[in-house]
Structure formats: structure tokens, C-alpha cells
Amino acid sequence: MTGAAWRPVLTALLVGAVSTAYVLAGSIETAEARQARPTEAEVLELDLAFYQRRVARDSFAARDRAELARLYLQRARSTGAGDGDLVRAERYARESLALRRGRNEEAHLVLATALMGQHRFAEARTVAEHLVALDPTARPVRALLGEILLELGDYPDAARIFGTLATVRTELSVAPRFARWEEIRGRPAEARVLLRRARDEAARRHGMPRAQLAWFHWRLADLALRNDRLAEAEKELLAGLKVAPEDHRLLDGLARLALASHRWAEAIDRGEQAIARTLDPATLSLLALAHRAVGDSARAVEYERAMSVAVQGQSGQLHRLWSLSLLDRGEEVPAVLRRAQEDIRARRDVYGWDLLAWALHRAGREEEAARAATRARAMGTRDAMLFYHAAMIDAALGRSGSACNHLKTALEINPRWHPFQPDEARRTLACPS
Numbered sequence: 001m002t003g004a005a006w007r008p009v010l011t012a013l014l015v016g017a018v019s020t021a022y023v024l025a026g027s028i029e030t031a032e033a034r035q036a037r038p039t040e041a042e043v044l045e046l047d048l049a050f051y052q053r054r055v056a057r058d059s060f061a062a063r064d065r066a067e068l069a070r071l072y073l074q075r076a077r078s079t080g081a082g083d084g085d086l087v088r089a090e091r092y093a094r095e096s097l098a099l100r101r102g103r104n105e106e107a108h109l110v111l112a113t114a115l116m117g118q119h120r121f122a123e124a125r126t127v128a129e130h131l132v133a134l135d136p137t138a139r140p141v142r143a144l145l146g147e148i149l150l151e152l153g154d155y156p157d158a159a160r161i162f163g164t165l166a167t168v169r170t171e172l173s174v175a176p177r178f179a180r181w182e183e184i185r186g187r188p189a190e191a192r193v194l195l196r197r198a199r200d201e202a203a204r205r206h207g208m209p210r211a212q213l214a215w216f217h218w219r220l221a222d223l224a225l226r227n228d229r230l231a232e233a234e235k236e237l238l239a240g241l242k243v244a245p246e247d248h249r250l251l252d253g254l255a256r257l258a259l260a261s262h263r264w265a266e267a268i269d270r271g272e273q274a275i276a277r278t279l280d281p282a283t284l285s286l287l288a289l290a291h292r293a294v295g296d297s298a299r300a301v302e303y304e305r306a307m308s309v310a311v312q313g314q315s316g317q318l319h320r321l322w323s324l325s326l327l328d329r330g331e332e333v334p335a336v337l338r339r340a341q342e343d344i345r346a347r348r349d350v351y352g353w354d355l356l357a358w359a360l361h362r363a364g365r366e367e368e369a370a371r372a373a374t375r376a377r378a379m380g381t382r383d384a385m386l387f388y389h390a391a392m393i394d395a396a397l398g399r400s401g402s403a404c405n406h407l408k409t410a411l412e413i414n415p416r417w418h419p420f421q422p423d424e425a426r427r428t429l430a431c432p433s
Helices: 002-014 033-036 042-055 060-081 082-099 104-117 121-134 139-152 153-164 177-182 187-206 210-226 231-245 248-260 263-277 281-293 297-312 320-328 333-346 350-361 366-377 384-398 400-413 421-429
Strands: none
Touching: 033 297, 042 060, 060 082, 060 104, 060 121, 060 210, 082 104, 121 139, 139 153, 139 177, 153 177, 177 187, 177 210, 187 210, 187 333, 210 231, 210 248, 248 263, 248 281, 248 384, 263 281, 281 297, 281 320, 297 320, 320 333, 333 350, 350 366, 350 384, 366 384, 384 400, 384 421, 400 421
């Protein structure tokens, strides 16, 4: 398939197809019709039901199965409610490909993306490489492969892929993934420029789903929060909520913003609003921290237990945030270390090395921890947590000068990366001002 022929497939995946199940009659829309018009979520449910019926009637409908897979993937992205829809997307994409492998690029794309969502990155890589082999000129597919390589920690191959995309990095189907590459190699300002341009281009696209527009605002807010740009983060989050008022990611972002500012009651309120929509383990962790900050250890433990249940109910590989949360509390250290060691064999990215370093540190294996922490910083990623972990590991080894330098870097990047750790590190290291 040529690069031009890819465009309809990629647009459908990025923007979402026009509803087949719902068509508003008449050339002039009345006020009553506008009021009765279904929401995007309702249209999506109508489309899902429509294609479910078609698939049930025709056991050989490869195209319908590919479309049903795409719709399940769209719902998974919109709601973030567990892995169920990702598994369904994978199932129907595989069924479609079993019926027709040739000229079925949409099913391949959905399959690769659904596997990524389940953190099955090695399998996703195989599918993406097959797509690149079918058409090496398809830039969005190469960007997808580049993103998968980043998750796997195959940075040499990622550099090669993104190097071929540098001149087209501002294209909407490339920019978000190229921005992630810029972040990993320590260029957050460049990532911010790309994401802003992509956000503005997405807003101009006719038919762009609100959930997708909200994602761009959330992504920019997340980048701002991790670089201590709180006013910028708040602006993006509030703008996103105007587009998608029920978006749990944006509500979680406002809770994180409040937590960073030590506005504990607001963090709890926003966090509870977010989990009322989607039970996200990250938000449960945030709520546990906020309750500890106000001295309510009983409620904190409740949220920590809820986080454990939510994580264990998900498929896929090691949940890193949960693992770090356990390590921070000194819980299940041998088990987390074992899982981190298993994880790094297949997924050797900077955050995998960081988790392994922190687990080794908690297990008292400081020399090994220091080597892993060095690997975590090898790409120059500007993340305060990476440098905080390196500081505490070096302090345990008696390397006070290096520890203080790492802490200084962490505080320069983001002095509010965590509600408690910055002050704890200052007290522990007692570095000269």
C-alpha cells in the first residue's frame, strides 16, 4: 500500500470514523434535533452495537471485524477502564486478519496499538515491523514503531527510526511520538513545542473526537507538571475539561496539581472525582499520598489496598507505579525486585532500569543499584525521580558529593516531584546550600 493509500486508514484510527449507526435526518438541524443529538460516547455505543450485529450475522466479514476492533480501541482510549476493551480490540483484529491478511492494514494497526495498551511491546513490535515492511514510506507507521522501540528501551533502533522522521516531526500523526522521543533524550522544551502544534492542528481537524482533543491537553499538562510548570499545567487541564468535562485523566491531573501545591483537600476531592469515572491505579496512589499528608493513615491504607486490587485485575506486565509505591513503603521488596529483574530482560528502557535500581537499593544491594541507576540516566532524561533515586543510592554508598549533585539536579528539574520525598532527601543528605 502506498503512502497516499494509508491516509484513510490512519485518519480513521486517529480521528474516529463518522457514525454509521446514527445519521441526523434533514439538511437543516432544528433546536430539538440538536438537543436530542447523542453524545460522542452514545454514538460510539451505537456504532459498537451496529458492528456487533453485522459480525454476528456474517462469519466471513473481515472488514466489519476490523472496524469493530477499531471501535473497541477507541472506547478503551476514551474511558481508560481496564484492559477489557483492549483485549476485545485485539480479538477482533486477529479475527479480521485470519480472514484477510492482504490489504487489511487497519486491522494490523489496531492489533499493534491494542498490544501496546496491554504492555505487550515485543508482540506489538513484530506487528509494526510487518507494517513497515509492507510500506516503508508510511511515516505514521514508522512513528508507531519508534514509540514501541522507546517502550522496549531499544534506543539505537529508535534513534534510527526517529532520525528518518525528523523533517516531518510536526505532522499530526508523527508529532506526539516524536515528542516522547525528545523527552526521553532530555529535551522537554522541544517536546512541548511539538505537542502544542499537534494540539492546535488536532483542534482544527473536523470530526476529531473530544477524547482525543482532551488527550493533547492532558499530555501537555503532564509534561508541565513533571517540569514544575504548574500554571501552564493548570491552563491545559482547564482547557481540556472545557472540551471533555468528564475526562478522568484531566481530573487526575488537577489532583496531581493540587498535590504538588500541598492543597491536600483539593487533591482528595479531584482524585475522588477522577476515580468515580475510572478506577485508575495512579489516582488511587495519589489519594493514598494525600490522605497520609493530612494524617489519615487508615484511609491511606484503604486506597493502597484498592490500588493493589486494581493493578492485580489488569493484564500485562509489571505495573511500575504500584511497584514504586510498594518500595517507597518498604513492602514486598523481594517480590518487587524479582519482578523488576524479570521485566528488565524484555523491556530495557530508562524507567525499567530506574525501578530495578530502587528495588536493589531497598534490598540493600547498593553497588548493583548504582549501576542500574547509571543506566537509568544514560539517555539524559530530565526526570527528577531518576536523580532522586540516584542521590539516595549514592548516599547509601557514602558518596556524599555525588549524592548532593544528583539531589541538586532533581530539585532544579522539579522541586515538587513528590509531596514528601524532596524534604526527606534534604534532611537525609544535609547538603550544603
